[in-house]
Every structure is written in structure tokens, then in C-alpha cells.
Amino acid sequence: MNEVLIVGEDICQQVVGQADAFAAVEAVFAAMHRGEARNFPVVREALGHAEALYGFKSGFDRAGHVLGVKSGGYWPGNIERGLTNHQSTVFLFDPDTGQLSALVGGNYLTAVRTAASSAVSIAYLARKDARVLGMVGAGHQSTFQLRAAAVQRAFEKVVAWNPHPEMLPRLAAVAEELGLEFEAVSPQELGAQADVIITITSAFEPLLQADWIRPGTHLACMGTDTKGKMEVDPALLAKATVFTDEVAQSVTIGEAQHAVAQGLIRADDVTPIGAVINGNHPGRGKDADITLFDGTGVGLQDLAVASVAVQLASQRGLAGRAAL
Structure with missing residues (x-):
């Protein structure tokens, strides 16, 4: 038995x-x-x-x-x-x-492992002086993301946008609990202010355009885990140094699928985050670099x-x- x-x-x-x-x-x-x-x-x-x-x-x-x-x-x-x-x-x-x-x-x-994944990416890839956290999405997992991210850097402010703005108060409440200033903004303003951006939606179209993201930003794109889904402009991946949990998933069902399909990047341009953790890749190069973590969610x-x-x-x- x-x-x-x-x-x-x-x-x-x-x-x-x-x-x-x-x-x-x-x-x-x-x-x-x-x-x-x-x-x-x-x-x-x-x-x-x-x-x-x-x-x-x-x-x-x-x-x-x-x-x-x-x-x-x-x-x-x-x-x-x-x-x-x-x-x-x-x-x-x-x-x-x-x-x-x-x-x-x-x-x-x-929820907690997805938040941990983005938090790992922030720990290893975000600028040390990051102070403004951008949140795109305000669904169930967003509060887990916010709590986990807040531990990784000395954030002072959260800027957030959601397609359904009536859902933003749940993020505002967590930000207040954490002692962080909170502001609901447009996607463009979010890109202009944020040092770190977490996207956690089920979108099938780009919610952030490449030219909205300023140099030095780290993005953790956590919502795309199925063929066809998309949270950011594929051109953004061409501007960024791209990392992921698993390359095979990133280029087929993750955020990188569209940039690869359009020939903007190749699978070889995507680096497993484990390489940074193990010390085989330096991670962020310069403070002005844009880094992007494609969190596809692995078993x-x-x-x-x-x-x-x-x-x-x-x-x-x-x-x-x-x-x-």
C-alpha cells in the first residue's frame, strides 16, 4: 500500500x-x-x-x-x-x-512561483538604483508580483495601468501597505517613469510600445505562456538583452515568439536566467541597457x-x- x-x-x-x-x-x-x-x-x-x-x-x-x-x-x-x-x-x-x-x-x-520568477529576474538584472516599479495588469497575480518585487530593490513608488482601471485599487492597497507611493498612469507615462516594469496580463496584443521604454529599464514579461499571446511590442525585444526561464518555451509560446517569427531576434539571442545565476553570464551590461525577462512559466x-x-x-x- x-x-x-x-x-x-x-x-x-x-x-x-x-x-x-x-x-x-x-x-x-x-x-x-x-x-x-x-x-x-x-x-x-x-x-x-x-x-x-x-x-x-x-x-x-x-x-x-x-x-x-x-x-x-x-x-x-x-x-x-x-x-x-x-x-x-x-x-x-x-x-x-x-x-x-x-x-x-x-x-x-x-501565483507565488510566478512572482518569485520575476523577482529572481529583478534581483539579477535590474539596476541597483531602481526606485520606480511599473505594473501592467491588476488581476489576481498582480498583488503577488508587487509584494515579491518590492523586496528586491528599494522602490519608492509604484505606477500602474490596467485595461480595466476599476481593478487598480487592489494594487493601490498593497502599495500603501508596503509604504510605497502609488499612481495610476497611462501606458506611455508608465514607460517614462518606471525603472522596473512587470507585465502580468492575458493580452494578445502589445500593451507597451518599444519607444515608450527608456534606457536602463528592466522588464519582466510574465503573462505570455501560449501561442499567440503578446504583452509588448516585438521590436522591444530587438532593443533589449533578453533572458528567460527556458529558451525553447520563450521562442515558441513566450513573449519572444513574435520577435523570432518576425526575424527581429534569433533563439540564440535569448539567454537562460540560470546562466546569470550560475555566474556564466554577466546579466546586465551597462546601466543604460534595457533588459527583458520572458517568464513563460516552466513546470x-x-x-x-x-x-x-x-x-x-x-x-x-x-x-x-x-x-x-
């Missing part, structure tokens, strides 16, 4: 904090670059029902001894039901036997934070157990 640990959404929120997620994501990016962890091909399809996207992300981290799969997707009508639009569950398996070892709620962990991020959730929940006696 096989015992399976169960860590639900509420327990994940209790045990996994920003620092835990940051450390897990940083470590798995480094392992990916060393060739000690790899993601398997992503399956992501439109259901033709409820306007939903559904799929699987999986992989194996030999360094962390983590094997598993995240199953889930995006249901745009969920917010009207009082539910999170992103719904997912992580299944972890024993790498030595293949037996199921844990079931972990994936909704909170998806290994989910598995890493889910593994941490299981460890911490087990240590605190909070994990449920079931026999299979």
Missing part, C-alpha cells in the same frame, strides 16, 4: 512564503542551466468549452530529486463564480519508484515550490495522508 501526502490550498498558503518560493525557483533555474533538471514538452489546449485553456507541465529535477506534473489551466469566467481563474493541482512522484507521493494544491503556488517551477510545500507541511504536521 502506498501512502500519499495531501497538501491543500490553505496549507500551502500557511507554509510557503515569498522567500521560500524565491529560493526554490532560483535553485531550479540554476539546475536547469547546469543540465541537472529538464522540463518535458508542454501540453496546452483550448477546450472549446467555457473559453478555457487546459494542459500539463511536467519535468524532473535530478539535483532536487523532484519528479512530477502540474495539471490545470485558465478559466476566464471563474472570477464571476467567486473562484480563481487559474486552477491547477500538482502531482509529485517518487523518482526512484514512480509511485505517487503527494497531491498539492496548485493555485496559490502558481519545474511548480514542482520545486510544491516539493517545498510538502516538506514544510510535513515538518509542521499539517500534511494529510491517504493510502492508495
Whole structure:
């Protein structure tokens, strides 16, 4: 009989904090670059029902001894039901036997690992003197992004824009909580003020134009994870030094897909963030350089934070157990 640990959404929120997620994501990016962890091909399809996207992300981290799969997707009508639009569950398996070892709620962990990913990029690529944070998007994940980013630099102000401005108060409330000035601005003004910009939307068209972004800016583009999606002008990637979680995803389903398709950049122009973490790439060259992190969201991020959730929940006696 096989015992399976169960860590639900509420327990994940209790045990996994920003620092835990940051450390897990940083470590798995480094392992990916060393060739000690790899993601398997992503399956992501439109259901033709409820306007939903559904799929699987999986992989194996030999360094962390983590094997598993995240199953889930995006249901745009969920917010009207009082539910999170992103719904997912992580299944972890024993790498030595293949037996199921844990079931972990994936909704909170998806948000916190996505925020950790952009935070890692800010830590390694943003100018040290960055003081203004720009937020494009004000959905569920935006508050996680803001909280995680605020730890990485001594930000003094948040400027934000969202296609639906009535959603901006949620970001304003978090900024106030963090002691940061907040201003709702146009996309052009956001580009003119921000030292660091996070985009976290489900857009299929550019929300920021290349000539709106000033020299020295770092962008973390976190919303594009499907063929056809787009958050920024492809010409911006040609002006920037581009980094990503995984190159193969970046150029096929990430923000880089459009710049590559238009011949503005090549796959070789995109650098894994793990190369910077491991010290094999200098990251930002000059203060005036524009850097861009294409956060496509890889399965290994989910598995890493889910593994941490299981460890911490087990240590605190909070994990449920079931026999299979």
C-alpha cells in the first residue's frame, strides 16, 4: 500500500512564503542551466468549452530529486463564480519508484512561483538604483508580483495601468501597505517613469510600445505562456538583452515568439536566467541597457515550490495522508 501526502490550498498558503518560493525557483533555474533538471514538452489546449485553456507541465529535477506534473489551466469566467481563474493541482512522484507521493494544491503556488520568477529576474538584472516599479495588469497575480518585487530593490513608488482601471485599487492597497507611493498612469507615462516594469496580463496584443521604454529599464514579461499571446511590442525585444526561464518555451509560446517569427531576434539571442545565476553570464551590461525577462512559466517551477510545500507541511504536521 502506498501512502500519499495531501497538501491543500490553505496549507500551502500557511507554509510557503515569498522567500521560500524565491529560493526554490532560483535553485531550479540554476539546475536547469547546469543540465541537472529538464522540463518535458508542454501540453496546452483550448477546450472549446467555457473559453478555457487546459494542459500539463511536467519535468524532473535530478539535483532536487523532484519528479512530477502540474495539471490545470485558465478559466476566464471563474472570477464571476467567486473562484480563481487559474486552477491547477500538482502531482509529485517518487523518482526512484514512480509511485505517487503527494497531491498539492496548485493555485496559490502558481501565483507565488510566478512572482518569485520575476523577482529572481529583478534581483539579477535590474539596476541597483531602481526606485520606480511599473505594473501592467491588476488581476489576481498582480498583488503577488508587487509584494515579491518590492523586496528586491528599494522602490519608492509604484505606477500602474490596467485595461480595466476599476481593478487598480487592489494594487493601490498593497502599495500603501508596503509604504510605497502609488499612481495610476497611462501606458506611455508608465514607460517614462518606471525603472522596473512587470507585465502580468492575458493580452494578445502589445500593451507597451518599444519607444515608450527608456534606457536602463528592466522588464519582466510574465503573462505570455501560449501561442499567440503578446504583452509588448516585438521590436522591444530587438532593443533589449533578453533572458528567460527556458529558451525553447520563450521562442515558441513566450513573449519572444513574435520577435523570432518576425526575424527581429534569433533563439540564440535569448539567454537562460540560470546562466546569470550560475555566474556564466554577466546579466546586465551597462546601466543604460534595457533588459527583458520572458517568464513563460516552466513546470519545474511548480514542482520545486510544491516539493517545498510538502516538506514544510510535513515538518509542521499539517500534511494529510491517504493510502492508495
